[in-house]
Amino acid sequence: MLVSINRCRNPYPVFPLGISHITGALRKNGFDVKVIDMGFQDRDLEPVLRDFNPDYVGLSLRNIDDVRIDKTQFFVPELCETVKRVKDVSGAGLILGGSAFSLFPEELLEMTGADYGLMGEAEGSIITLLEVLSGSHGESLSALEKVPGLIYRQGNIVRKNAPAAFPSSEISIPCRIPEIAGYYLKSSGMLNIQTQRGCPFTCCYCTYPLIEGKRARFRPARSVAEDVEDAVRSGAEYLFIVDSAFNTSNDHVAGICEEFLKLKVKFEWGCFLRPCNLTQDLMALMARAGLKHIEFGSDSFCDSVLESYGKNFTFDDILSSSEMARKEKIHYSHFLIVGGPGETEDTLRKSFENSTMLKKTVIFPFTGMRIYPGTPLYAHALKEKYISEPVNLLEPLFYISPYLTKERIAGILSEFHQRSCRWAVEDITPEQAKVMESLRERGIKGPLWEFLAG
Secondary structure, eight states, rough: OOEEEEOOSSSOOOHHHHHHHHHHHHHHTTOOOEEEETOOOOOGGGHHHHHOOOSEEEEEOSBBBBBOOOOOOOOOHHHHHHHHHHHHHOOEEEESSHHHHSSSHHHHHHTTTOEEEOOOOOOHHHHHHHHHHHHHSSSHHHHHHSSTTTTEEETEEEEEEEOOOOOGOOOOOOOOOHHHHHHHHHSSSSSSEOEOOOOOOOOOTOOOOHHSSSSSSOHHHHHHHHHHOOOOOOTEEEEEESSOGGGOHHHHHHHHHHHHHHOOOOEEEEEEEOSSSSOHHHHHHHHHHEEEEEEEEEEEEEEHHHHTOOOOOOOOHHHHHHHHHHHHEEEEEEEESSTTOEEEEEEEHHHHHHHHHOOOOOOEEEEEOOOOTTTTHHHHHHTTSSSSSOOOOOOOOEETTTOHHHHHHHHHHHHHHOTTTTOOOOOOEEEEEEHHHHHHHHHHHHHGGGGGGG
């Protein structure tokens, strides 16, 4: 039995893609699998556990927290509570996983009392682990040592095996259970797909290289197209590509779009893009293939801050990429992280000044950088003595530039919003939420933030 812990609905509920890939891999290998999504099936947990009586329960934690510096939602207590609920009614072995678990494996195994954990991609490793535990290889230390990404106990010692990259050619179509897919189609109007894993970029705060590896591994374009066909059969009319940056390779993007154009099914889509190395021809191809929304991971509109963040592009790149999207009538937004290394009041004001050159966009600024172990930001914070070892980073800790305070940033962003409503510095209002709900009821698909654009 697999359990998705994620209950977060801000800005909208997100289909549990990772656990759906795991479900598909398990069923492909002959396992009987039930899935519970705690986002809307919370009350079903105990009844299904009793009725299904699984040998093992896998719990997937997608996020540690919501990465917001104010009113932070910390999701680890939900994991601990769910583990307790499982143990109260079942003697099944407990296996933890998910992207959040991969960042803090020892801490979460200890906190929850789970039996095992799997770091990184688990489509292959969970099969190997279950074969070991079933006795086909004998449940021995030598057998456990061969399970990639496994974290387990040997007496009072916690052992951790190195994870292994799952071959991109073997990533199969996820199992989209109709009841679960239907919930997300109703509540958010979209499903999601992944075309690649791994991230070769050097953004100072980012955990993607830690979770998926530092080398991009691309799924074959035909396989992605078959994934899209399956999602459309599940009822999706709009899909979001969840790659950390879809345009890691322009050749990959072009190949995917060419396959999309061959499909007989109708759908639209959105994606995350790096605002650089794009061409007008490639943007036009994406538009012809159905691209409707781009979420640019710009992080700043000031070149010195972009350099400090490790972004390897400039505001000129951001402006050029934005204009390419606008010319193809593709909605685009920019996500910023304000207050990171190198940020000052002057650099913030430079970002606002530059933002006035962007036409018809929405800007989402987030204050502070969440510090995660193993990132360049972690090393920077140690060097700057912002933190000192040992430090507990499981509970959210945010970096703020020594030249600013959280309160000063809030004041500056409020000023920016007053000067331009395109700077969306607060959560959407109840009135805006009602408008978006009405739009979804009318069949309008996608993230809908374009209705906030000025």
